[in-house]
Amino acid sequence: MWLIALFDLPTDTPEARRAYTSFRKQLLKSGFKMLQYSVYARYCPSEEKAKVHHNRIQRVLPPDGEVRVMSLTDAQFAKMKIFHGKTRGAPERVPDQIEMF
Secondary structure (H helix, E strand, O other), X not given: OXXXXXXEOOOOOHHHHHHHHHXXXXXXXXXXXXXXXXXXXXXXXXXXXXXXXXXHXXXXXXOOOEEEEEEEOHHHHHOOOOXXXXXXXXXXXXXXXXXXX
């Protein structure tokens, strides 16, 4: 399954920018990849693993703004349509091996 984190965080003050940067770095450290600005995704081999990442995101939430997390099955994620302008990028792929941590 895929875990998608979508967020809208303020960056109008130095403190808010630090909170935004810290949250984004925590997502990257947890294995999320950027799909678009403020939209990150991570493959999870099981619901239990997805729950671990749900809890991790909840622990590092910034004080302001909004964060949404949704789960998609691999089949649902594969049905996503990607439209590009003039340049095309490769779609995300399922990792070759299962991550243990």
